Amino acid sequence: MFKKAVWLMAAFVAAALILAIPVWPGTVPASLVPEGVRWVAHLDMEKFVATKLYEYLEGDGRFEVKVRDLSRWFKIDPSKDITGLTVFGSGPGEEHAVVAVAGRFDKARLLTMIGLDEEHKEFPYGAYTLYSTDDDEFGAFVNDGLIVLSESREAIEKVLDTAAGKVKDFAASELSVALKGVPSGAFLSGVVANLAGLGKEINQSKLVEKASGLFFLAQEKQDVFQVRAQVTADSPESAKDMADLAQGLIALGRLSEGQGRAAGFASLIDGLQVKLEGKIIRLEFDGTSREIADLLSHRRGGHGFFD
Secondary structure, X not given: OHHXXXXXXXXXXXXXOOOOOOOOOOOOOOOOOEOOOOEEEEEEHHHHHOXXXXXXXXXXXXXXXXXXXXXXXXXXXXXXXXXXXXXXXXXXXXXXXXXXXXXXXXXXXXXXXXXXXXXXXXXXXXXXXXXXXXXXXXXXXXXXXXXXXXXXXXXXXXXXXXXXXXXXXXXXXXXXXXXXXXXXXXXXXXXXXXXXXXXXXXXXXXXXXXXXXXXXXXXXXOOEEEEEEXXXXXXXXXXXXXXXXXXXHHHHHHHOOOOOOHHHHHOOHHHEEEEEEOOEEEEEEEEEHHHHHXXXXXXXXXXXXXX
């Protein structure tokens, strides 16, 4: 149950940001992320909650459905009690991922809830304690306001070693350097060192094999929702091939305009641009937060994305 609650919160956030992807408040905490991670994604919950996009989505009432289990089980209101979410990993799949959730928690209550599970186990680890309710679900408090969770005990222990200063963090890595370029107003950002190493499904694309990395962010400026993504290819020729593919998909999207559920997406296609600069492909999207909220809630008819 310990892990389930945080993954529910993560699912809630992902649903809200479905168009933005192809914690701590502020920047990713370098002192927590181990050296050698291959991807990092960060959500500043406080900045997200301050956007018009969140205001519109909250007004639709869909968030209440997604987070009611968190409120009932742990008395947590994600929009107020969660300040940030950082997810990072050394490889593809959930088994390599670590979720770090920062917020204002009732630690004593959470530990009481964990203790009620007769199958839970506790493992002392240095100054910390690992908790497990299953053989592949582990969690720990770094401090009263920070929880880390993973399916890998080894991954959790490495994070705790990093937090304790026993191993190097990722501060000197290219991933960390890339994230330092995130605008102060961005509420979502992420960087991937190598797309080809993220899993079998992604590797099925020959073009992905020629991409060395991905950087993305989402922010809101004066009620305009902006997404920026940048892919670096291994050569200008590969970059052009990727840009041509993206342009082709955009053209197909325009052709689908007015056809069923895809009509909502097609209406936003004009806000998407593809830019090519040498080995770099940039995807830029601008649309009003009102349009995005309407699309996510699918108010134009039928079922919404949160149903």
